[in-house]
Amino acid sequence: MHTTLYLIRHGETDWNLTGRWQGHTDVPLNAVGWRQAQLLGQRLAREGPRFDALYSSDLARASQTAHAVSAALGAAVRLTSGLREIDLGTWSGHTTAELQALYPDDFARVAAGEDIPRGGGESIRAMRQRVVTAVERIIAEHPGATIGVVTHGGCIRALLSHAVSLDGNEFQHFPHIGNTSISVVRIGARGWETIVVNDMAHLEATHDPEMISAPPDDAEQPQAL
Numbered sequence: 001m002h003t004t005l006y007l008i009r010h011g012e013t014d015w016n017l018t019g020r021w022q023g024h025t026d027v028p029l030n031a032v033g034w035r036q037a038q039l040l041g042q043r044l045a046r047e048g049p050r051f052d053a054l055y056s057s058d059l060a061r062a063s064q065t066a067h068a069v070s071a072a073l074g075a076a077v078r079l080t081s082g083l084r085e086i087d088l089g090t091w092s093g094h095t096t097a098e099l100q101a102l103y104p105d106d107f108a109r110v111a112a113g114e115d116i117p118r119g120g121g122e123s124i125r126a127m128r129q130r131v132v133t134a135v136e137r138i139i140a141e142h143p144g145a146t147i148g149v150v151t152h153g154g155c156i157r158a159l160l161s162h163a164v165s166l167d168g169n170e171f172q173h174f175p176h177i178g179n180t181s182i183s184v185v186r187i188g189a190r191g192w193e194t195i196v197v198n199d200m201a202h203l204e205a206t207h208d209p210e211m212i213s214a215p216p217d218d219a220e221q222p223q224a225l
Helices: 014-018 031-047 060-073 096-102 104-111 124-141 153-163
Strands: 003-009 053-057 077-080 146-151 182-188 191-199
Touching (some): 003 060, 053 060, 060 077, 096 104, 124 146, 153 182
Parallel strands (some): 003 146, 053 077, 053 146
Antiparallel strands (some): 003 182, 182 191
């Protein structure tokens, strides 16, 4: 018996487009993000899977994406703060250039690979521990199930890194997790196994540059661009 997790990143926000680091700031989907979420829901309704449970970060950009999936599949959404993006503290809302000007010493430490709490918030290691713990609780509640988990780019990188036993370097190993992309992890007697990473076929099929363009998703993530 194994449990399968479908790790889904939220749709696009205006802060993604403008390169602003989001963290815990509750930024909603923009028009493109809503359309991406609808395309995701249509794909899942057409191709599967059917989720036995559907969980989401309680931040708007994730919960709105999850509710678009719910509308397509009929699965109730369960919100949890454990699936939130990394807490960036005072860094949230700033662009990379602004952070370099406002916090040059701390930003240089992060750019050099030091894992310090960003803006007085969380380190990557602390975020990863939080998110893995939240997902392990979900798995324990639904053994053998197929579960949708709508969350954030940093969280998905943390979970994929946990699956491959990678200690650090999440952003180098998984350089891009696109808006509404699907990554799949299977958990069984042998532990965690990565099956799919960053599947965006539902957006690529539109051949619409606005749907499939790659705004700087790392602007919401804890690393230097």
